[in-house]
Amino acid sequence: MELVNFNHNAQKNIDQLYPTGAFLTAGVIDDANTMTIGWGTIGIAWSKKTMVVMVTHSRFTHQLIEKYKEFTVTFPYEDMKEELMIVGTKSGRDHDKYELAKLSLDQGQAISTPHIDCHGMTLECKVIFKNEVSKEYLDSAIYDKRYAKSQDFHTVYYGEIITSYIHDKN
Ligand SMILES: Cc1cc2nc3c(=O)[nH]c(=O)nc-3n(C[C@H](O)[C@H](O)[C@H](O)COP(=O)(O)O)c2cc1C
Known part of the structure; x- marks a missing residue:
């Protein structure tokens, strides 16, 4: 494990995020779940290093x-398209996705939430702010395309990046 700055490999990580995806893990070992995210922002808010993710209520x-x-x-630095597709299309509510995708978790460094055990870069984040996407403030074309039918809005979570590192698969 090598500690790196939060913006290390930023271009590579953003290229991985969209359109292929990155792993978003929440919870603690034995009560954890991982899904794929394609939308997110790495930057600065309130002078803090932040990763902003958008997670649908459902x-x-x-x-x-x-x-x-x-x-x-976790931004994978190996080909994990298949694993990203599995955790990005099945819900942890009905499936053991770690079993399905043959993935395992590794304990984090600074927070309780683990990360996907692979060759990649992980950002450990604590939520410092959230807001809800609402029709009122959203561009109407985006509302029509993304939410009009489902009404399944995103929560936008601002995570302060507590630590960041590159790791290999155990
Ligand atoms: C490439 C890709 C990108 C995705 N990006 C997001 C995203 O940014 N936000 C989101 O809420 N869902 C996103 N999803 C959908 C979730 O990963 C998917 O609904 C997942 O099954 C949710 O799992 P869960 O119910 O176990 O949390 C994406 C799926 C894929 C395949």
């Missing part, structure tokens, strides 16, 4: 972020 992961108020984001 996701099982949403419940766990609400419960534990922290999360990890």
